[in-house]
Amino acid sequence: xxxxxxxxTPWSSLAGGLLIGVAAAMLVLLNGRVAGISxxxxxxxxxxxxxxxxxxxxxxxxxxxxxxxxxxxxxxDRRIDADFSVLAAAGLAVGIGTSxxxxxxxxxxxxxxxxxxxxxxxxxxxxxxAGMATVFVVRHLA
Amino acid sequence: xxxxxxxxxxxxxxxxxxxxGMTDPGKVIxxxxxxxxxxxxxxxxxxxxxxxxxxxxxLAKKRARSFFGGAMHLPHNRDIDNRLVGGSLVFGIGWxxxxxxxxxxxVSFAAGEEKAAIFVAAMLxxxxxxxxxxxxxxxxxxxxxxxx
Numbered sequence: 001x002x003x004x005x006x007x008x009t010p011w012s013s014l015a016g017g018l019l020i021g022v023a024a025a026m027l028v029l030l031n032g033r034v035a036g037i038s039x040x041x042x043x044x045x046x047x048x049x050x051x052x053x054x055x056x057x058x059x060x061x062x063x064x065x066x067x068x069x070x071x072x073x074x075x076x077d078r079r080i081d082a083d084f085s086v087l088a089a090a091g092l093a094v095g096i097g098t099s100x101x102x103x104x105x106x107x108x109x110x111x112x113x114x115x116x117x118x119x120x121x122x123x124x125x126x127x128x129x130a131g132m133a134t135v136f137v138v139r140h141l142a
Numbered sequence: 143x144x145x146x147x148x149x150x151x152x153x154x155x156x157x158x159x160x161x162x163g164m165t166d167p168g169k170v171i172x173x174x175x176x177x178x179x180x181x182x183x184x185x186x187x188x189x190x191x192x193x194x195x196x197x198x199x200x201l202a203k204k205r206a207r208s209f210f211g212g213a214m215h216l217p218h219n220r221d222i223d224n225r226l227v228g229g230s231l232v233f234g235i236g237w238x239x240x241x242x243x244x245x246x247x248x249v250s251f252a253a254g255e256e257k258a259a260i261f262v263a264a265m266l267x268x269x270x271x272x273x274x275x276x277x278x279x280x281x282x283x284x285x286x287x288x289x290x
Contacts, residue, residue: 004172004179009163013183016162017190023155024191025198030147032208032215035155037245042269057145058152059248065156066253076160078250079168080257082240091247091261093236095268098244101229102219105243106155108230109188114195115203115216122222123230128174130234135174138239 024111027058036107037062038098101127143210156249162187165250167241174238 024035031054033040040055082090098104101123103112108127112120163169163183172181199216208214237243242250242261250258 001176001180002178004181007169007172007179007181007183009169009183010186013162013164013186014190016158016160016164017187018194019154019158019161019190020187021158021191021194021198023151023153023158024195026154027148027151028198028202028208028214028216029205030151030209031144032202032210032212033148034215034217035151037155037243037248038269041244041248041266042272045266045269046273053145054148057148058155061149061152061154062156062245062248063252064149064153065160065249068153068157069160076163076166078166078255078257080241080255081171082167082257084260087240087242087257087260088264090236090240090242091264092268092271093232093239094242094244094247094261095236095265095270096272097229097231097233097236097268099229099269099272100225101233102217102226103230104233104245105237106245110191110195111199112217113188114192114199116196117217117220119217119220119222119226123226126227126230127234127237130231131174131238132176134235134238135171136177139171139175140177 020106020110021114024106024114028111034107034111036103036111038094038104039102039107042099097127144212147210155245156252158191159246159249162190165246165253167246170241170243170246171238174241 027033027035033054040058043051044055103123108120108123113124159165164187169181169183173184202214205214240261247258247261251262
């Protein structure tokens with residue numbers, strides 16, 4: 001293993017992480033809800049009374065973030081190696097997997113670990129390991 | 143009030159994702175690539191978020207109601223079952239393939255990134271497929287088991 005010093009951004013990543021924590025704190029303390037993006041989005045696909053407005057409002061805020069950031073300068077470069085078919089397969093896997101697994105990096109990884117939930121810790125370990133194994137296969141074996 | 147609180151939380155969440163660099167799939171894959179040139183940034187994002195989250199959820203657990211007066215909707219399920227682990231493994235495979243998870247994909251889509259739009263469309267199809275399977279495969283089976 002070698003560290004990729006040219007891309008490693010400890011301070012901005014820590015700052016962004018603190019902001020994500022503040023956002024999760026706002027949602028749970030103000031609204032009594034867990035900031036799990038896949039769950040918030042999935043709940044909109046089968047709308048129920050009293051379950052729609054806060055989800056739509058949260059996603060509207062999420063969508064407004066890149067517009068707000070434009071005020072502070074050009075956006076960060078995105079390195080996306082995946083082509084159409086890989087993106088489609090990946091998106092499908094993420095949609096199905098987060099539905100069966102009841103959460104993603106935000107719901108399990110951030111909020112669940114913050115709640116000290118063994119269930120979320122197991123989920124986080126599972127998707128981290130699967131992600132690492134996948135990248136190993138794609139980058140070093142295929 | 144509830145909608146305003148949720149909007150602001152979403153906004154801060156999105157800004158956090160952008161500041162953290164997690165909307166760049168290259169950084170995510172750089173973290174998952176232990177055998178290559180490793181980018182530890184994602185661990186700092188998780189660390190920062192959990193640091194604040196520990197206080198917030200510690201406080202939330204002690205409260206019966208939110209500051210806006212609504213009920214606390216915290217998960218009660220504690221089972222580590224096949225669904226949880228299997229689903230999370232499938233999610234991890236998709237995450238490793240593209241470097242996108244739901245939050246950063248939605249933010250990148252909103253920023254006008256076409257590749258994120260493809261990913262988000264497929265992710266929504268995946269979520270709808272799950273709902274279809276729940277309705278027509280899993281739920282009827284559960285009912286059949288109850289009858290038997």
